Amino acid sequence: MLSAYMLGEEKGGGMGKQKSKTKKTKAPSADEAAFLAGHRLDAFPRPSVAVDVVILTVRAAALFVCLHERSDHPAKEQLALPGGFMRIEESLDEAARRIVKEKAGFDDIFLEQLYTFADPGRDPRGRVITVAHVALIEAARFDASPCPKGRIEVPWPGETGGPVDVFVDSDGPHSPIELAFDHRDILGTAVRRLRGKLDYTPIGFQLLPAEFTLRALQDVHEAVRGEQVNKDSFRRRMLASGHLEATGSHERDVTWRPAELYRFIRRSAV
């Protein structure tokens, strides 16, 4: 049944047809308008498209993710990533922001598309593909959300990849919890992406408040990378990156020498 899926594409399967290239315009011709009017995209089966969001923060040198308890089957009462179905009129970004707002309560948040998971059988309800997103937020705002929070432990080094383990600390020390669907894989992909971008983009600053110490920035990098970094060269590299601006003020209520607070500034041009 090849033709059923080739709507709007060539039917014959030949590759070498080379018609003369006519000038093409954006305004639809009468011919095209007639084609579109008689066109039925819903004449063949389509999957459902969901959007899931991995909302991450760094607290106490560890990665945490915002979860959501499912109120319906499948995986009823199990924890899952906040997600929902894309509405027919909204973009993926709009859908993701709506879900973040509805299920975690965050209004303004750094958001980026991650990967599309589409294995047949990943959802028992039928053919559901999900466009996963990553959102990053500072710990104070993260903590203010009522969502269940999971601590992430990454069992692989560097950017190896694979599922990660999630612990809900309120239950005390125990084995990692189960997540609905393939959400442990999605989480693993999110961590791998984050590790890959951390050194080459200013993405790490999204996990910090507006003003922060170099030590806090280092904590973020160490939590994401899952390993210690050299303090001196980290400081030098960050200060030389052009992304930091000293505020002149210092942290308070610490029992040691207060560190200077810095602001993130988007670098002019490369």
Next chain:
Amino acid sequence: MLSAYMLGEEKGGGMGKQKSKTKKTKAPSADEAAFLAGHRLDAFPRPSVAVDVVILTVRAAALFVCLHERSDHPAKEQLALPGGFMRIEESLDEAARRIVKEKAGFDDIFLEQLYTFADPGRDPRGRVITVAHVALIEAARFDASPCPKGRIEVPWPGETGGPVDVFVDSDGPHSPIELAFDHRDILGTAVRRLRGKLDYTPIGFQLLPAEFTLRALQDVHEAVRGEQVNKDSFRRRMLASGHLEATGSHERDVTWRPAELYRFIRRSAV
């Protein structure tokens, strides 16, 4: 205009067939089984899901992409990326490989998911989202495909991003061609991704034959990055990467001193 694809009910109704493929989820309880039996994913409007593939190679120090002339509206007779609708029973990877085979003739190819483009209005037929993929192939195999070939010119430096220009050289020097839908943006995203991964993954070797000279490898890097690289440090860096194995043989039929041929070897462990 929305109503055209908001006629919710599906005519084919083919969701039930693959329901038994739930390998990742636990056996449903009686309660859950009852829920799933009464569940209708098709009660809500769903988009159509397409897959487009950016098939790239490097030839003569330039990036080239494999295209496809559309035989039907919309954008009839216009060039586009090879693409098609995902079938309800196949994974994205399977769909992409089917499309690569059908429209470009490549059987075994490096393939990777790129990004999902889903702006409402990107397709005049209605709500169509596309999961774009990138495929890389060596120039000799690329040239053997009957697909129309476009030369890529990237108007932005580094990983700035944005649409790229495509030229069909057979028509002589002229302005960049128009591509169907948002395919110039998809191409731009592909180039940006490629630039980002080139230095930190062995992805560049996918653009070369099994045995190649260091100069050819450098040509690949320069074509992807769009700028010259230092020859000496590039050689040293590549030889120190652990990804290269000398074959002992040398290139032939060149008018200068023949360079040694190398093989790509996947580095053991990091």
Next chain:
DNA sequence: CAAGCATATATGCACTGAGCATATATGCAC
């Protein structure tokens, strides 16, 4: 055949950033 040419390949040197050690500064607890 010898000279010339284009490229490959090898080596040395200066510069830069990273890792490391050391010294000084600044808050709090006692």
Next chain:
DNA sequence: GTGCATATATGCTCAGTGCATATATGCTTG
């Protein structure tokens, strides 16, 4: 004040990069 924990500054070594120079190896040309 003393002790302590951390921040901050400086100097050293080492590895990688950009650059220059020297040699090697094929073909072309006279």
